[in-house]
Amino acid sequence: MDDWLNQGLNHQPTALVTGGSVGLGLALARELVRRGFAVSICARTQADLDAARALEPALHAIRADVALPADRDRVMAEVEQHGGHPLDLLVNNAAIVRAHDYANPFTLEQDRAADEIAINFAAPVDLCRLFLKSRMGRARGPGAILNVSTPGAFFPLDANPLYCATKAGFHMFTLSLRRHLAETGVRVFEVYPPALDTRLADALDVASQAANGQDAIDAVAAETIRAVLAGEEVIAPHKQSRALLKMFPQMDPAALDEVNRGVKRRAGWDRA
Numbered sequence: 078m079d080d081w082l083n084q085g086l087n088h089q090p091t092a093l094v095t096g097g098s099v100g101l102g103l104a105l106a107r108e109l110v111r112r113g114f115a116v117s118i119c120a121r122t123q124a125d126l127d128a129a130r131a132l133e134p135a136l137h138a139i140r141a142d143v144a145l146p147a148d149r150d151r152v153m154a155e156v157e158q159h160g161g162h163p164l165d166l167l168v169n170n171a172a173i174v175r176a177h178d179y180a181n182p183f184t185l186e187q188d189r190a191a192d193e194i195a196i197n198f199a200a201p202v203d204l205c206r207l208f209l210k211s212r213m214g215r216a217r218g219p220g221a222i223l224n225v226s227t228p229g230a231f232f233p234l235d236a237n238p239l240y241c242a243t244k245a246g247f248h249m250f251t252l253s254l255r256r257h258l259a260e261t262g263v264r265v266f267e268v269y270p271p272a273l274d275t276r277l278a279d280a281l282d283v284a285s286q287a288a289n290g291q292d293a294i295d296a297v298a299a300e301t302i303r304a305v306l307a308g309e310e311v312i313a314p315h316k317q318s319r320a321l322l323k324m325f326p327q328m329d330p331a332a333l334d335e336v337n338r339g340v341k342r343r344a345g346w347d348r349a
């Protein structure tokens with residue numbers, strides 16, 4: 078393998094795909110196996126992990142809930158022990174989606190937002206922290222974080238306000254993280270899949286999802302991993318992703334630099 082990640086490594090590259098038991102996560106995990114990675118997956122449902130391993134025996138499957146801090150610690154430790162060195166590629170893929178209607182008593186009667194925020198936003202932010210911490214003072218080689226976003230991060234879906242909000246928040250975190258790590262060996266990637274025919278999309282109920290079955294899921298996964306290994310940080314792996322992204326203007330990088338120059342970073346700024 079002669080891509081930017083493998084060029085700098087002297088071991089078999091390792092990857093963790095959260096939510097890698099089904100859907101896009103499983104397709105990404107299988108593509109990474111095909112590309113020579115030692116791949117771990119995690120999810121909550123043991124039967125799905127078993128089925129994933131039956132399909133792809135090379136996968137190392139860990140039952141875990143990424144919303145639980147103790148499970149995140151355990152997964153990161155187990156992945157490192159399994160690979161024999163700090164993780165090289167973290168894929169933050171696990172997510173859930175729920176319908177909420179703030180004009181409806183059902184939504185108002187109980188908190189159904191907290192675990193969506195925990196799984197879609199707090200968990201991947203903390204996994205980024207744990208990934209970077211695992212490399213502190215140790216790995217000098219390259220590393221990568223791939224965050225799975227959605228075009229829904231850019232526009233409000235009436236039925237799924239928390240899905241959009243958590244994905245939008247995570248998108249913003251991803252942009253800042255990429256800037257923080259610009260001088261390090263860790264590159265930060267973000268992918269915008271189209272509507273795919275997965276379990277998650279059943280809850281989204283997007284009209285075009287049925288057209289994007291397993292072949293499309295596999296093609297999106299293959300294009301995503303190709304782009305990561307080619308060093309393309311913003312990944313629109315399908316014509317629907319590209320069409321949707323075109324609707325939203327990208328901020329001029331020079332303007333972004335200018336704004337950030339105006340925000341002081343005093344000594345110890347990260348301890349404030």
Ligand SMILES: NC(=O)c1ccc[n+]([C@@H]2O[C@H](COP(=O)([O-])OP(=O)(O)OC[C@H]3O[C@@H](n4cnc5c(N)ncnc54)[C@H](OP(=O)(O)O)[C@@H]3O)[C@@H](O)[C@H]2O)c1
Nearest residue numbers: 096100101120121122142143171172227272273275276277
């Ligand atoms: N499908 C689409 O149309 C679409 C479009 C754009 C973006 N995306 C994004 O693509 C990613 C994958 O979505 P998908 O469609 O493949 O979804 P999916 O088929 O529903 O799979 C979700 C995966 O995440 C796992 N998961 C959920 N909560 C978890 C938790 N707390 N801890 C550990 N694992 C957890 C699930 O396993 P368990 O439930 O067993 O834990 C499952 O493995 C998501 O980030 C999604 O936002 C999807």
